Amino acid sequence: MGLFSRIIRTFGPVGGYEVARQICRSQPRILMYHRFSSAPAEGKCSSKHFEDQVKHIKRNYNPFSLIGLMEYQREHGRFPPHAVVITVDDGYRDFYQYAFPILKKYDVPATLFATTGFIEREHWLWPDKITWLLNEVSEIPETIQIDLIELPSGPVSAENRPVYWKRLNDHALSLPDQEKQQFIGELTLRLNTAFPLSIPGAYEPLNWEELRELQDSGIEIGGHTVTHPSLGRVDEEQAKEEIFGCMESLTKNLGERPRTFCYPNGQPSDFKPFLPGIVERAGFYGAVTAFPDARGVAEPYLMRRHASGDDMFQFFKSVSGAELIGLQLRSEVRLGMGAVVASYGR
Ligand SMILES: [Zn+2]
Structure with a gap:
């Protein structure tokens, strides 16, 4: 049994989270959200759960925007106690509709990372295109084989839709950016359909006016590239265009320079040195980044984040520091084992 499970067993869940909160009081946790909804919905954080989480943060932690946390550290030479940062990726309109009123009500800051080409409505986010395609078609007319992906002919149902989505999404993620766009185009053709000219309501971005209102109300607006590619799968020139382009667009439209950035997709494979x-x-x-590990917030340009959303168990694990403690213990065990092996080899 892991240490944390033992703590939970001894102190009960509430006591266990409190122990984690105390152990991690000087190690900030950055929480990562994506989408929000009024009622429970797949892949979205409902208003009810988000309000419970924000209330819990307000009562037990010290909430900061990301730049607020960095400024505090610069001024004081250390992080504030019990610091927690709420971050939200991409720039969907549902943040403004459902999360922002709750943050305002409890006066809790947050950082929103905006994909500027999405805000400009020049393109929608590509995983949404795959979702839209699979919702749009009820039948695959002929078996589709593109690269190593195969979708058999037959009906697209509630059962196989998530399986197909994952297959297509995983494959798209593995491709260089341009090939990924071609792959989605090819898929559209094979499914005998075409994307609507404007972004459907379910996948709608915020507009600049809403972003300015958020900024004026204390929400930090950070950068998240122009077109949301995996920056691990573009060349250096394109990476520069994505990062500088997003900085320019946010500065021009919001009248203020963004100060923090979020790598799209954010997994270890989405990086280059x-x-x-x-x-x-x-x-x-x-x-x-979009993954947690034992390093926490030690590297300013690669600060790790903990997943959050509708799942209250994951939220408590992330916010209390229980997940961070688990990762740090595991990494110490690994290092310890390495030392043992090294001394044995000598
Ligand atoms: Zn994103």
């Missing part, structure tokens, strides 16, 4: 340098040269002061 030159990226933090480009983000810094573009003028950002810090950046976040």
Whole structure:
């Protein structure tokens, strides 16, 4: 049994989270959200759960925007106690509709990372295109084989839709950006359909006016590229265009320079060693990943984040520091084992 499970067993869940909160009081946690809804819905954080979470943060933690946290650290030479940062990726309109009123009600700051080409409505986010395609068609007319992907002919149902979505999404993620766009185009043709000219309501972005209102109300607006590619799958030139382009667009439209950045998709495979340098040269002061590990917020241009959303168990694990403690213990065990193996080998 892991240490944390033992703590939970001894102190009960509430006591266990409190122990984690105390152990991690000087290690900030950055929480990551994406989408919101009024009622429970797949992949979205409902208003009810978000309000419970914001109330819990307000009562037990010290909430900051990401730049607020960085400024505090610069001024004081250390992080504030019990610091938690709420971050929201992409720039969907549902943040404004459902999450913002709750943040305002409890006076809790947050950081929103906006994909500027999406805000401009020049394109929609590509995973949404795959979702839309699979919702649009009820039947695959002929077996589709593109690269290594195969979708058999036959009806598209509630059962196989998530399976197909994952298959297509995983494949698209593995492709260089341009090939990914071609793949989605090819898929559209094979399914005998075409994307609507404007972004459907379910996948709608915020507009600039709403972003300015958010900014004026204390929500930090950070950068998230122009077209949301995996920056691990574009060349250096394109990475520069995405990062500098997003900085320029936000500065022009919001009248203020964004100060923090979020790598799209944000997994270890979405990185290249030159990226933090480009983000810094573009003028950002810090950046976040989309995965947690033992390093926490130790690297300003690669600050790790913990998943959050509708799942209350995941929220408590993330916010209390229980997940971070688990990762740090595991990494110490690994390092410890490495030392043992090294001394044995000598
Ligand atoms: Zn994103």
